[in-house]
Amino acid sequence: MSTTAVTDAATATRPVAADRVRQVAVVVGAVLAVIGAFIGSGAAGGTPIQKAAGGALSADATMLSPAGPAFSIWSVIYLGLLGYAIWQALPSQAAKTRQRRIGYWMLASLLLNAAWILSVQFGMLALSAVLIAALLVVLIVAFVLLQRIPGGTTADAILFDGTTGLYLGWVMVATVANVTSLLVAAGFDGFGWSPHAWGMALVVVAAILGAALAIWDRGRLAPAIASAWGLAWIGVSRLTGTLESAPVAITAIAAAVVLLMIAVAVRVSGRGRSAADLG
Template sequence: MVLAVVIQIGATFLPQLGLGEPIGDRSDSVRTLITPSGWAFAIWGPLFVGSAIFAIWQALPKQSDNALLDSIAWPAAIALAAQGVWATYTQFANLTVISALIILVSLAGLLICLRALARHDRLSGEERWFAALVLSALAAWLTAASIVNVSASLVYHGILADGPYPLAAAIMVAVGGTIAALAVVRSRGNPWYALVFCWALLAIYWRGGQEASSIGWACILAGILVVLGMAVSLSKPDNRRHWIGI
């Protein structure tokens, strides 16, 4: 797991060593209506810190017989390492169909973790803050990032080269929001997933939503579905205790 996080974080520093192009530059070259505003990507700072803390915590000797970690170790390691592979590939190539497939592999691993976290009988305080919070936030951001990457790859390959296609982009946001809302409900109202996904929606609304009203309304609708799913699920005391301990 520690090695996976080293790959995850270390890959982003390659351009500083003169290798490849910064991910931001790649993103700008295939910008779409659902590419989030630049400030939203600052979330990678806390996500990287959280990933490092999670990796160190799970490696402690006292966690050697942790049943939760036994169920999520490989999916989490694959997901974190895949993010480093995605960053490496993107910096040398671009946001192509290959990069979209890589990011979907990472998302799949995180969603497996999310399912295990939701089904776990009782999260301890450490499991809640060092594993559930970090992996849920990553799963939410990768859900949004997958939608954006698919859109960008369509631009890169010329499928959306003749125009911004706001309606198609709005449909992608609406579908992604519906999937996210279902994930929130099925994960017992996971607040960390819901809040981070809404952060991504806000960033899409802030940019694409100002250029096309259909994008803006899709973001609003998706946000309402996600927040509603969280609120209804967390109205149950068992779900609140599971995720936030109260």
Template sequence: MEAQIINTSPGISKTRLTLLKSANILFFLLCIGFNFLAVFLPLNNKTTQELSDQYPNLFTPAGLTFSIWSLIYLLLLFFSVWQIWPLRSAQRRLDRNRAIDALGWRFVFVSFLNMAWLFCWHYEFVSASIVVMFLMLFQLIRVNRQAFYILPHTQDYRNFLQIPFGLYLGWISVASIANVTAWLKGAQWDGGGLSEKLWTVMMILVAIALSLGMLFVRRNIPYALAVTWALFGISLKHQELFNTSLSTIIFTAYAGIAILLIVIAVKLRPWWNRAVIDSTLATPPLFPRLS
């Protein structure tokens, strides 16, 4: 009966599912390996941090903030393992297959673009790196649209799609702004008559506005958490650079952090518990409800 449920689901090809699962896992492993080489070789004999330091600007967060990549890759590992994990429930397997089919080749594209960005960045093709970054951003927006808007809000989708890809999109949104800033810095752009501090404040406000939009329209908590972490990194970087605990940029970042954390606190329980309420799974919740 369980095999019949899976095989008779309309629009899902077993061959396509096998190809997608295999490609998703393969490109994730390639991406991890390429990132490892970028750090430990490193590519072009320069680390990612050293290259970032070549384009000093006021928007790039403190170095420790980039540790979020470890969390993102760990969550993507969970996503990869989830695709082939032997689930006992036929309904959960069916839901998982529907999700993989709906995502299509997007995760493969994202993983490939991640590697392409590292290559462009390490070999200092900064203009090309911006194009690659925005292509990655576009693909992640499409993945998040599936995860938060089109697919049902089940526990598995929340845990293995919304959390990893929401966090990924949030961080890449910040990285895109930082990438453009580095390119402008390298091109010695004068800011169009505005100071670098004012531009930084405006970019922080854009990041906050995007996060609020994601929270109110999509309840994308992970996205907002990634931006909140980036704002903390920006404030920390400025405290280290200028040996001060208060400036316009630091105040704006802290204000953004406070606003986002308040909205996250309000939205968190409805978002988390709705997966439990809406889920049709007969199995117990993987994580408990928030009381």
């Protein structure tokens, strides 16, 4: 594709009424997601996520549960989502092809995010697993579309690509952890495997998914950093929590390091991206 074609793909024509509706809907979705986050933190009267659903998502509930500090990444993600929502609402962004193609996918992710928090608050662990899996699919679609429609601006790189990358990378690990919590809560016995073996196997699965994404997206840093962050905190949780497992901890921390190394290696190779392209 020529440079002119790329520029034309990122910059559309005049705004229409549907563009304004989309912009407002995304802003509303971002507000709902932030409200859900306050409820999920316990700051607005709700039960903190780690204590909700009978503690099924607490740091010591399963071998795949990250330590509490891991969830601080949500502060960065929500800040990025709010920044994205405000930026996409600017008149200059209304008719951009990127916004038109991906805006409603981002809105869906915001609504699924809020719905996931509510499902956990009401103790509906099975529904939470379905919702986070749906969120993962939506974010994959949004991420793929972002790769196909280059942005070319710093705002695109940080607020769109970067935020979506962090969001996707974290949700990849969170989905594996959420499904594991559901299986444990349902009494899954592991077909005779020990919890340690299952923990190691699932960590490897999460790492393989992250590595595959890093290779496919030519070493984008945001998804790899977020996934590695989640894996590392799983390792910390297995070393410092009441549910200790040295094998899972070593596997998780090693997986985080290897994932970052793969992303950096792909990035600096001939197929990699420029240093300014963090998404």
